[in-house]
Amino acid sequence: MxxxxxxxxxxxxxxxxxxxxEGQRGGVCGVGTQPVVARAMLHLWEEPCISGTRGSGAxxxxxxxxxxxxxQNDPISHGRVGESIPLPRLRRIMERLISEGAHNINLVNPxxxxxxxxxxxEDWRPPVPVVYNTGGYDSPEGLARMEGKVDVYLPDLKYVEAGPAARYSGASDYFAVAREALPRMARQIGESRMDAQGILRRGMIVRHLILPGQHRAAMAVLDWIHDNLPPWVMVSLMCQYLPMGRAQEFREINRRLTSYEYNAVLEHLDKLGMENGYVQERSSAREDYVPAFNLEGLEE
Ligand code: SF4
Incomplete structure (x- = not known):
């Protein structure tokens, strides 16, 4: 049943x-309970402590x-390109990534x-760290299912206001959820540990993608992180925004970030003294940094 x-x-x-x-819509997420996967690959474009030299097993x-x-991943998040994969096969895909040298297993949008x-x-602990790479919209029950199984939390904090969260993500409760979820992730992990190769073995990195016209909102995001998460939690400030997906329907975000906007946020980061983390080069805003979602890496 x-x-x-x-x-x-x-x-x-x-x-x-x-x-x-075929043709069945399902819930808001649009997929069944068995994981649907669009690509498995050694990913070299995550933060250096996640991708290392050999790549993250994404x-x-x-x-x-x-x-x-x-x-930025619209074909798989909303287009739902992908293949439904039974758990034993998913484990074999992950084992292959590890045998190819993956520094970790990176669960992207789990x-x-x-x-x-x-x-x-529960049945299998990979010999490398497990990274939970999420939009930050995670329930307490979902995070409880992952407790003790995740080594690195890699959440976004997209918004701290309901208005933009409703307009751009269809989730006015985004921050109400994330402000409970992110401290819960930090409590589960409790510390940050880097190995001699500079790979994060245990820890948490909060990402924020600055949207065009939202640089003041980005500063408010940094303020919240500064005031509410422990200092060992790293911050990754991202300027790679490109108007993808349905962004062209929203005139105010149908452009790239300006240098003025990005520099204003960088200055604020500096003012807060938040040195633990990463900032992107503006050259990161390139479409070829978005992987092709072509079911590669799923072969038996
Ligand atoms: S995972 Fe969330 S969106 Fe998907 S069916 Fe369940 S409650 Fe709905």
């Missing part, structure tokens, strides 16, 4: 089978419970699959 799903903060209560049938999950109009991923990692 199919059960109603309340697995993520949307709590939409959709009937959610293991695998959606597994890109399809579907999403957020509705970001500017999503929020709507915490039930399956929690079960997988």
């Amino acid at each position: 199919q059960e109603r799903c309340y697995d993520c903060p949307r709590r939409c209560g959709a009937l959610r089978p293991l695998v959606l049938e 597994v890109f999950f399809s579907g999403c419970s957020l509705g970001c109009v500017f999503c 929020t709507h699959f915490t039930r399956a991923l929690g079960a997988l990692l």
